[in-house]
Amino acid sequence: MTQVERIQYDNAIVRNFAYATLLWGVVGMTVGLLLASQLIFPALNFDTPWLTFSRIRPLHTNAVIFAFVGNGIFMGVYYSLQRLLKARMYSKALSNIHFWGWQLIIVSAALTLPLGLTTSGEYAELIWPIDIAIALIWVIFGINMFGTILRRREKHLYVAIWFYIATWVTVALLHIVRSFELPTSLIHSYPVFSGVQEALVQWWYGHNAVAFFLTTPYLGLMYYYLPKAANRPIFSYRLSIVHFWALIFIYIWAGPHHLLYTSLPNWAQSLGMIFSLMLIAPSWGGMLNGLLTLRGAWDRVRQDPILKFLVVAVTAYGMSTFEGPMMSIKSWNAVTHYSDWTIGHVHIGALGWNGMLTFGVLYWLLPRIFNTRLYSVKWANTHFWLGTLGIIFYAIPMYWAAVVQNILWRAFTPDGYLVYPNFLETVTQIVPMYGIRLFGGLLYFTGVIIGVVNMFRTISSGKLVANEVVEVPVVEEHKPAGKEYWHRWIEKRPVQMLLVSFVLVSIGGAVEYLPLSLIDENIPKISTVTPYTPLELQGRDIYVREGCVGCHSQMIRPMRFETARYGEYSKSGEFIYDRPFLWGSKRTGPDLAREGVGKLKKSDAWHYNHMLDPTSTSPGSLMPAFPWLHKNDLDTTTTMNKIRVLRKLGTPYEEGYEYIANDDLMVQAKRIAQSLKEAGIEQEGVERKEIVALIAYLQKLGTGIEPTAEAEK
Amino acid sequence: MKNRSIRIKVSLALLLLPLVSFAQDAGSAGNPQNFWENAFGSIVLLAGAIVVLAALIAIVKLFNIIVKMEELRVLREKGVEEIVEKYKQPEESWWKKFMKSATQYVPVEKEEDIMFDHEYDGIRELDNRLPPWWLWMFYASIIFAAVYWTYYHIADGPSLIDEYNKDMEVAQAKIDEYLATKADAIDENTVTLLTDEESLAMGQSTFETLCMPCHGMNGEGNSIGPNLTDDYWLHGCGVKNVFKTIKNGVIEKGMQSWKDQLRPVEIQRVASYIVFKLHGSNPENAKEPQGELCTPDEAEGGGATPAEANPDEAPGEEDTE
Secondary structure (H helix, E strand, O other), X not given: OOXXXXXXXXXXXXXXXXXXXXXXXXXXXXXXXXXXXXXXXXXXXXXXXXXXXXXXXXXXXXXXXXXXXXXXXXXXXXXXXHHHHOOOOOOHHHHHHHHHHHHHHHHHHHHHOOOOOOOOOOOOOOOHHHHHHHHHHHHHHHHHHHHHHHOOOOOOOOHHHHHHHHHHHHHHHHHHHHOOEEEEEOOEEEEOOOHHHHHHHHHHHHHHHHHHHHHHHHHXXXXXXXXXXXOOOEOEHHHHHHHHHHHHHHHHHHHHHHHOOOOOOHHHHHHHHHHHHHOHHHHHHHHHHHHHHOOOOHHXXXXXXXXXXXXXXXXXXXXXXXXXXXXXXXXXXXHHOEOOHHHHHHHHHHHHHHHHHHHHHHHHHHHHHOOOOOOOHHHHHHHHHHHHHHHHHHHHHHHHHHHHHHHHHHOEOOOOOEOOOXXXXXXXXXHXXXXXXXXXXXXXXXXXXHHHHHHHHHHHOOOOXXXXXXXXXXXXXXXXXXXXXXXXXXXXXXXXXXXXXXXXHHHHHHHHHHHHHHOHHHOOOOOOOOOOOHHHHHHHHHHHHHOHHHOOOOOOOOOHHHHHHHOOOOOHHHHOOOOOOOOOOEOOOOOOOOOOOHHXXXXXXXXXXXXXXXXXXXOOOOOXXXXXXXXXXXXXXXXXXXXXXXXXXXOOOOOOHHHHHHHHHHHHHHHHHHHHHHOOOOOOOHHHEHHHHHHHHHHHOOOOOOOOHHHHO | OHHHHHHHHHHHHHHHHHHHHHHHHHHOOOOHHHHHHXXXXXXXXXXXXXXXXXXXXXXXXXXHHHHHHHHHHHHHHHOHHHXXXXXXXXXXXXHHHHHHHHHOOOOHHHHHHHEEEEEEOOEEEEEOXXXXXXXXXXXXXXXXXXXXXXXXXXXXXXOHHHHHHHHHHHHHHHHHHHHHHXXXXXXXXXXXXXXXXXXXXXXXXHHHHHHHHHHOOXXXXXXXXXXXXXXEEOOOOHHHHHHHHHHHOEHHHOEOOOOOOOOHHHHHHHHHHHHHHXXXXXXXXXXXXXXXXXXXXHXXXXXXXXXXXXXXXXXXXXXXX
8 A cells, every 4th residue: 555645736836926927928929920021011110110020030939949939848847847757846936936936027128128239149139137037037937947847746857857868968058168258338248259269159049049949948847737738648758758858959050050150160060951851850750759659540530639739749749849940050051041941941940849739738738727627728729820820821931031032142143143132132032922921920820819818718717726736646766667778877866967958968079069169270360350440349339239140241241242242252351359259140132241341332411301201212122211320319328338348358459448549449430421411411420320330330241351441450 | 680780780881981071071171162063963963872872772672682692592402491490480570670770779569678676756767778770879979070070170271261262263263264255255346345454454564574574565576576566557546457477476577476365355455555545655765666557547446545535635656476
């Protein structure tokens, strides 16, 4: 007779995270719809800084990743962890600090990003005080999770928990290393790494944010909710083991596939590519274990909307984890990179894998913690079909747009000239595809709204079981019935599992980063590359603030159709003073790496008018206007600290230069003001405006290898 | 039966080898410029590989039938019962066998046999083996990675920049080829005088390497060829005549034909250089005039010449030897 023990599971915290998931999901997707509309109707930027595409694009990505999916992770983990371990969460207080802390971080992100407070690293845009808050809250989550694991009434850890552990330790590592930065003020900092090195760190982080924030925790959730919902045993325990360890070890290496054909050394690019290809099987291990677990339950998939959501989620996972490695093959990446293909790809992942799994889990879990039944199965089915159709209508036009744009970018006349030398021609062609994409997004969003109403009605028909009482057997020494798998050993040892995971995920990053930072030959020096002047530096920070990098790359790949359009391909030595690096990853507008030299160079007045109204210089342009740059005075009080911090990081500004930097700044500003005046632009005091700094920066672009007379002065 | 499945596996593996090397090409980051052209070639190649695969499978099948008939004959000699014993079970098709060896799942009805005794919150786990096809895929990707790395980073395969430079050369060659065909449309009747600096500079460089030996560095003429700077010409003045003389030569007088060495556009450039730049330049050591004084009609036929622009210029004479 086994003894039993009465314990209580904490459902209130699960409910909180569920509400937050829904709320931020709706917010994040609404911003997404606005962005999609702005790409068709630029007037929807309303000439308002905090509503402008370039500033709110990171708001959309952050909201969906960290707010919608993030809260989804915590909801799913807090529910399943307690039950898989037969233990209540370690600390109610820590749970609450975790919950409110995370929401506070989201709110501060939602305020700072539209205000232009950003570091510009993709998915790592938040300013340094928020970075610290994230680290603290993540540690609190870790303590709470490990406290619960250590107090478990189950000897062994189920595969879902392996994934939770690997997620926690890797995200901590990624976030901390990516946030190495030196503040110049409470709201601004410069990254410790520069140029090529920062690019590598960024995409080691960015890629693995996808891997360890959007993938591994959700695989953990799949391993709990899918067999629960289908009431079927997991297909293969062996497969779980092999694909788990292979996945976390290989995933971390794949970051450089975001930098193919850039100035990153060749060997690092190849590592990124081959590890991405080796990732197909470990990723598909998760999909197979999910789909094959449904063997014998496919008849129920037809009736049960929850299973439908889970099946589409796992299928979308399989699709995007096949597509990803294919996009990492250099010759195919040459097509997809900088194009809308990537946008289609990430939305298969976000709307399909994360979105559908999140809603499947919500439909399964809410009726249980509210002790009721789902309000309407029919509505849930409607939500499912709208969601699935929405994904299709979203992704296909994006792929289509990518193909069209590539054909246009690459078209040469027989005598060697670009057929479409004006980049704008290649943009206006794909606007109809943007329209279909918006329709797809609207379908998906409509489904979500129906889902939210359905869940709201479900909740109101029940009552929260805040503390679910269960009887669990008192833990006994585990006695294996026969020979056991070797892997059972580590399943009893969460701390060892944490350490082994940490070592495995550290290897890839270290092997890629250390040679790059230690061996000088990896970044050949270019003698003509000079640090930014104070005005250019301020202009660059405005470029960062306005989020220009969201649409404009600064990285010309060694390809004929790129060098014919933009000039000489980019060299790693050109970026040594770039903090942050601004290579970008999407070209909704043209590349700007050589904007200040050669045939792309424009007059100061052109830039002045273009920023005021892009269509005045480029009829039909989708670019938002930035009229506030012409009104705002440039804040020169920050110059001193910026120079000081950059010198500390290695930029060769002379000792004491910070004290006279603003004098140089004014001289250069007046020169630009003079050239504007000569061109007939009469604006009183224009030399003090932000636009002048931005013009200075844009004119500097590309001069590193083609110094202009101006720079030589 | 065992032998047969091994045979099939071997022939499949042999067939996949060229496919793997093809995949390397595709994955080698080759020249993106040619991607769209290659895409068609790739599809053709793939279709071809499938056809070859199908043909080989058919041959293997045929071979198996022959073997089976032979077996049947031997068995028939031994006695009927054994034949019945051996063939009463219908044989599975190769596809079914392949699928079976690629999947090897324990059927749902028998899963109790491989169910672990542990459970987590009611979740049980089965002990199905790793799906073999999945494992093959994993191994294949690892082998590909090793081969790729070896080729590009140990065996010193081309870097991205090498490939870029090669692409640029190929593209330039294509442009030249095109321009050559386009320029072929020019002949002595349609040729016009080029006056842009770039064309004239190219003409000059051709002149200074090919024409200089006979006509002097500045067209002053020497013991071999006549002066090209004066107004007297042996074979007609103006760009049309000069073009014709360069193109066809005046073999009897020692002027060679250049049509096989210079593209028409290059002849046009050098002819323009002579007519527009050298003519009327009064170089030192000029050879005495030869031939006839150029008439305005002739010159007009050859386009404007500086001589017309400067009518007071001293008359010279001329000819392309």
